[in-house]
Amino acid sequence: MIRWIVCAIAVVLSGCADAGTPGNPQSSFTDSWLSGDIAEGSASTAAPGSAGESYESETAGEDPDESITHEAFIYGEARVTPGESYEGTSEFWVVYYPESGGEEILCEASWTVAALESVPACDGCDFAFLVRYTGINIVTDVAAACEVGGFTVADYENEEFIFGYRNNELLELLDGVWKVAGQASYSVQHSELEYYIEGSY
Numbered sequence: 001m002i003r004w005i006v007c008a009i010a011v012v013l014s015g016c017a018d019a020g021t022p023g024n025p026q027s028s029f030t031d032s033w034l035s036g037d038i039a040e041g042s043a044s045t046a047a048p049g050s051a052g053e054s055y056e057s058e059t060a061g062e063d064p065d066e067s068i069t070h071e072a073f074i075y076g077e078a079r080v081t082p083g084e085s086y087e088g089t090s091e092f093w094v095v096y097y098p099e100s101g102g103e104e105i106l107c108e109a110s111w112t113v114a115a116l117e118s119v120p121a122c123d124g125c126d127f128a129f130l131v132r133y134t135g136i137n138i139v140t141d142v143a144a145a146c147e148v149g150g151f152t153v154a155d156y157e158n159e160e161f162i163f164g165y166r167n168n169e170l171l172e173l174l175d176g177v178w179k180v181a182g183q184a185s186y187s188v189q190h191s192e193l194e195y196y197i198e199g200s201y
Contacts, residue, residue, distance in 0.1 A: 082127035086115035128164030
C-alpha cells in the first residue's frame with residue numbers, strides 16, 4: 001500500500017508503469033522514487049525462518065548528482081497497546097522544489113487509522129495489527145495532483161492493511177511477506193508509535 005501511494009504521485013509528473021491498486025496492493029511496479037535512505041531489514045513472513053524482503057529501489061543511488069525536484073512524505077503517529085489497540089492518524093505530502101528555489105505543496109492528505117484486530121506478529125516484532133483507514137481528507141490538491149495520481153477519498157476510505165513494528169522499522173504484510181516500509185519509533189512507556197517514510201524523484 002505504501003509503495004502504491006508514492007508511485008501514484010509519480011504518475012502526475014513522470015508516469016508509473018504497472019502500478020498496484022488499493023484493492024490489490026501486492027501488484028508490482030517500478031520503485032524509482034525511493035531515496036535509498038531506508039535501511040533494509042530482515043523482515044520475515046508469519047512462518048518462522050522465512051526470508052523477508054524490503055522496498056529497495058532498483059534505481060536508487062544510480063546518479064548521486066541528479067537533483068531532486070519532488071519529495072513524498074508519509075508521517076503517522078498512534079497510541080498503541082500491543083495485542084489490544086491501535087488508534088492514530090497519518091498524513092501524506094508531496095512537495096515540489098522549483099529550480100528557482102523555495103517549495104510548493106502539490107498534494108496533502110490526512111486520515112484516521114484504527115485497528116480492527118491484533119494479528120500474529122512478524123519474527124521479533126513488538127506488535128502487528130489489521131487496520132482500517134477512515135476519514136480521508138484531501139487538504140491540498142494543486143492542479144488535481146492527488147486525483148490524477150490516484151489518491152482519492154473513494155480509493156482509500158475503509159481500506160484495510162496489516163502493519164507491524166520491529167527495531168525502529170515499520171513493516172507491512174504484502175502477499176504473505178513482511179516488507180520494510182519505513183522508519184519508526186515506539187515508546188513503551190507512553191504507548192506512542194511514530195513512523196516516517198521519505199521518497200524522492
